[in-house]
Amino acid sequence: MADTTQNGPVLAADGTPLKRSLSRALRMQKTRALMLVAPLLLFVLITFLLPIADMLFRSVENNIVSDTLPKTVVALREWDPASGEAPGEEVYAALAADLQVAEENKTHTRVGTRLNYENPGISSLFRKAGRRVSKWDIETDGPFKEQFLDMDKDWGKVEIWQTIQTYSPTMTNGYFLNSVDLMKGADGVEVRPENERIYITLFIRTFIMSLVITCACIVLGYPVAWLLANLPTRSANMLMILVLLPFWTSLLVRTSAWKVMLQQQGVINETLVWLGLVADDARLVMINNQFGTIVAMTHILLPFMILPMYSVMQTINPSYLRAAKSLGATNWTAFWRVYFPNSVPGIGAGSILVFILAIGYYITPELVGGTKGVFISNRIAFHISTSLNWGLAAALGTILLAVVLLLYWTYDKIVGIDNVKLG
Amino acid sequence: MTAPTGNDAFVEFERVQKSYDGETLVVKDLNLTMPKGEFLTMLGPSGSGKTTCLMMLAGFETATHGDIRLGGISINNIPPHKRGIGMVFQNYALFPHMTIAENLSFPLEVRKMGKSEREEKVRRVLDMVEMGAFGGRRPAQLSGGQQQRIALARALVFEPELVLMDEPLGALDKQLREKMQFEITHLAHRLGITVVYVTHDQTEALTMSDRVAVFNDGVIQQLAPPDVLYEEPSNSFVAQFIGENNTLEGEIKEIKNGIAVVQLDDGELIDCKPVNVSKPGERTRVSIRPERVEYNKDRLRAGVHTLHAEVLEFIYMGDIFRTRLRVAGNDEFIIKTRNAPDQTRLQPGQQIEIGWLPEDCRALDA
Ligand SMILES: Nc1ncnc2c1ncn2[C@@H]1O[C@H](COP(=O)(O)OP(=O)(O)OP(=O)(O)O)[C@@H](O)[C@H]1O
Ligand SMILES: [Mg+2]
Numbered sequence: 001m002a003d004t005t006q007n008g009p010v011l012a013a014d015g016t017p018l019k020r021s022l023s024r025a026l027r028m029q030k031t032r033a034l035m036l037v038a039p040l041l042l043f044v045l046i047t048f049l050l051p052i053a054d055m056l057f058r059s060v061e062n063n064i065v066s067d068t069l070p071k072t073v074v075a076l077r078e079w080d081p082a083s084g085e086a087p088g089e090e091v092y093a094a095l096a097a098d099l100q101v102a103e104e105n106k107t108h109t110r111v112g113t114r115l116n117y118e119n120p121g122i123s124s125l126f127r128k129a130g131r132r133v134s135k136w137d138i139e140t141d142g143p144f145k146e147q148f149l150d151m152d153k154d155w156g157k158v159e160i161w162q163t164i165q166t167y168s169p170t171m172t173n174g175y176f177l178n179s180v181d182l183m184k185g186a187d188g189v190e191v192r193p194e195n196e197r198i199y200i201t202l203f204i205r206t207f208i209m210s211l212v213i214t215c216a217c218i219v220l221g222y223p224v225a226w227l228l229a230n231l232p233t234r235s236a237n238m239l240m241i242l243v244l245l246p247f248w249t250s251l252l253v254r255t256s257a258w259k260v261m262l263q264q265q266g267v268i269n270e271t272l273v274w275l276g277l278v279a280d281d282a283r284l285v286m287i288n289n290q291f292g293t294i295v296a297m298t299h300i301l302l303p304f305m306i307l308p309m310y311s312v313m314q315t316i317n318p319s320y321l322r323a324a325k326s327l328g329a330t331n332w333t334a335f336w337r338v339y340f341p342n343s344v345p346g347i348g349a350g351s352i353l354v355f356i357l358a359i360g361y362y363i364t365p366e367l368v369g370g371t372k373g374v375f376i377s378n379r380i381a382f383h384i385s386t387s388l389n390w391g392l393a394a395a396l397g398t399i400l401l402a403v404v405l406l407l408y409w410t411y412d413k414i415v416g417i418d419n420v421k422l423g
Numbered sequence: 424m425t426a427p428t429g430n431d432a433f434v435e436f437e438r439v440q441k442s443y444d445g446e447t448l449v450v451k452d453l454n455l456t457m458p459k460g461e462f463l464t465m466l467g468p469s470g471s472g473k474t475t476c477l478m479m480l481a482g483f484e485t486a487t488h489g490d491i492r493l494g495g496i497s498i499n500n501i502p503p504h505k506r507g508i509g510m511v512f513q514n515y516a517l518f519p520h521m522t523i524a525e526n527l528s529f530p531l532e533v534r535k536m537g538k539s540e541r542e543e544k545v546r547r548v549l550d551m552v553e554m555g556a557f558g559g560r561r562p563a564q565l566s567g568g569q570q571q572r573i574a575l576a577r578a579l580v581f582e583p584e585l586v587l588m589d590e591p592l593g594a595l596d597k598q599l600r601e602k603m604q605f606e607i608t609h610l611a612h613r614l615g616i617t618v619v620y621v622t623h624d625q626t627e628a629l630t631m632s633d634r635v636a637v638f639n640d641g642v643i644q645q646l647a648p649p650d651v652l653y654e655e656p657s658n659s660f661v662a663q664f665i666g667e668n669n670t671l672e673g674e675i676k677e678i679k680n681g682i683a684v685v686q687l688d689d690g691e692l693i694d695c696k697p698v699n700v701s702k703p704g705e706r707t708r709v710s711i712r713p714e715r716v717e718y719n720k721d722r723l724r725a726g727v728h729t730l731h732a733e734v735l736e737f738i739y740m741g742d743i744f745r746t747r748l749r750v751a752g753n754d755e756f757i758i759k760t761r762n763a764p765d766q767t768r769l770q771p772g773q774q775i776e777i778g779w780l781p782e783d784c785r786a787l788d789a
Contacts, residue, residue: 317514317516319512319514319516320516320518322481322483322503322510322512322516323510323512323516323517323518324518324529325482325483325502325503325504326481326503326504326506326508326509326510326578327504327509327529327530327533327577327578327581328504328505328507328530328533328534328581329504329529329530329533330504330533331504333533334504337529338518341520342518342519342520
């Protein structure tokens with residue numbers, strides 16, 4: 001034990017301190033491991049993390065106003081909207097100068113579109129002004145206030161200028177406020193008028209319907225998973241093919257099939273009418289509403305519930321049930337006290353999977369949801385492809401992401417993520 | 424070993440048959456009677472139907488034919504949870520999501536026992552298997568031997584009169600297995616319970632049981648106490664299966680005064696005890712235990728036939744010497760001798776004469 005009592009660091013065979021040579025050896029191992037996963041890491045970074053970062057950025061980014069109208073933004077700083085009067089001549093002069101530059105670069109309509117999200121009507125104001133201002137000579141044609149008011153008296157409105165002033169900083173929380181049915185009013189944040197509120201309702205609806213779908217998947221999937229895990233191999237394989245069959249069919253085809261089944265002239269209604277259970281003029285409305293969305297999505301997401309449940313149930317030793325019965329438990333007690341608790345990790349894994357898939361689902365609600373059955377993702381898609389308000393889409397997406405992460409965290413706190421097993 | 428024998432029959436199998444597929448019988452015509460308090464072991468090679476018998480007794484398999492009785496009452500139609508039979512499974516089957524104490528109190532809970540009574544019984548049974556400090560742990564936090572004890576405790580905690588064990592020690596190492604063998608028998612005798620124990624380890628069967636049932640091919644080959652089984656196997660399967668055994672093949676020359684003279688295939692004659700052979704001319708397989716073979720002329724009884732042998736190999740094993748010989752054309756003839764001061768160590772190549780007492784040499788079916 002002499003060498004443990006000596007002074008100074010322990011040395012390796014070649015005389016370097018042992019700690020250093022150990023860390024060198026480990027570093028080489030780590031580098032090699034990193035090189036091995038580098039392609040995947042790069043792929044994930046480029047196709048997954050970067051877009052998410054971009055989305056987070058877009059949800060608050062607002063350079064366009066200060067970039068396009070730099071002089072106006074500076075001039076407007078002095079103006080106080082509480083005065084109730086339109087700003088003075090210097091602001092109009094700055095706007096004229098900015099617009100002339102913008103017109104040349106064809107960027108004035110983009111500012112118009114951006115501000116139009118916040119205050120409908122601004123877009124046409126900017127388009128008209130751009131055309132007119134391009135003919136003016138900034139040096140000589142002043143003063144400009146009169147000319148702007150002549151062009152459109154809306155240029156004298158306090159609200160227009162207020163909107164421009166509010167959105168002149170390079171960062172904004174406007175998109176997020178918008179996403180939760182709030183807006184920036186004259187004196188700070190205020191609630192939107194009732195007829196413009198949609199997002200909170202949509203978020204709540206998405207959440208509740210996803211919960212209902214998850215529960216339906218648990219109830220329907222559990223017995224199937226149990227059968228899969230307990231039938232003899234031959235029959236189990238057959239059943240497994242039936243479970244996987246939907247994966248081999250296009251999502252669109254499956255959703256359309258539900259249309260055929262559920263519509264008012266569809267298979268189910270026709271059968272019910274034929275059986276006399278439903279009057280011909282009182283056919284059930286089962287599609288283009290929440291019911292249709294829930295039915296179709298439960299069907300589509302069911303395999304994602306069954307598979308994790310099945311793989312967990314497969315690991316449950318059948319002798320547990322026998323042991324429970326030999327100890328005096330009835331079939332039901334043996335199931336409930338012994339089998340079920342052991343299958344909970346599978347339910348957890350399946351539920352997380354189904355719920356997260358459901359909360360961001362898009363195609364099925366779009367096709368069979370009507371107006372009452374659409375999800376928040378349909379609204380996001382609308383802003384991305386139709387209204388082109390990407391900032392708002394990004395804010396909605398960010399909120400959705402945050403909600404999912406929050407749920408995941410809560411689940412971890414309550415159930416424990418170690419309790420989730422995929423097999 | 425047929426027909427219930429009145430009042431001391433506790434477990435009875437009467438003409439029980441079992442088939443899983445409707446084509447082959449896994450258990451053929453099983454008859455067995457056990458008195459209360461007996462420790463009976465089912466021993467046999469893999470696939471001989473031991474587990475199947477146990478499962479029929481526990482109620483997890485139904486007999487295709489025949490009657491199984493417990494305490495005189497037919498239990499064919501009683502579901503497993505009403506039979507009140509304790510069971511220890513090969514992989515222990517402790518419930519992984521419950522603590523040890525919860526596992527043990529489970530059978531008491533389903534019997535609607537009060538909380539304080541439950542706790543008292545759990546504590547007592549934990550002390551009994553010397554695991555008192557482990558009540559709060561999960562099964563995964565115990566070693567194999569500890570899990571085994573808990574499985575045993577769980578099968579005993581509701582005080583069943585009959586306990587079934589299916590290869591409970593199969594997963595343990597040799598030393599622990601021997602310790603547990605001792606503990607299980609000790610406990611069983613102290614509590615006075617009836618035990619049906621399944622194993623394919625013959626040492627385990629011999630050391631633990633009051634009686635051993637040797638299974639082969641769905642049939643009980645012999646049901647006897649361990650010493651009888653070892654010393655008086657009733658057929659050549661049992662002789663081969665239990666312990667080490669030398670066999671020589673030949674033909675019966677004559678049987679008289681309870682001694683059969685057998686002519687071996689190379690023409691030499693030996694004296695045997697006829698077991699299941701009856702008339703001259705019959706083929707027979709002669710069985711001799713290695714430790715009953717004698718090569719020291721002074722110790723052989725006068726007048727018995729001896730055989731010529733050549734020493735092939737000598738193995739020193741500490742407490743005994745194990746010598747391989749060539750006898751009557753058989754190269755695998757083993758003899759075992761005690762390592763005593765006066766014992767001669769045989770040398771390979773040495774030519775010797777061997778013999779034995781006629782009653783140690785059993786002429787069995789061919
Ligand atoms: N559930 C079952 N379905 C069909 N055949 C079975 C089933 N269980 C057992 N068998 C067959 O019955 C025969 C006896 O099986 P059993 O499990 O009773 O043997 P065992 O004596 O316990 O063997 P081991 O020592 O390997 O445990 C075997 O041939 C086996 O293949
Ligand atoms: Mg078995």
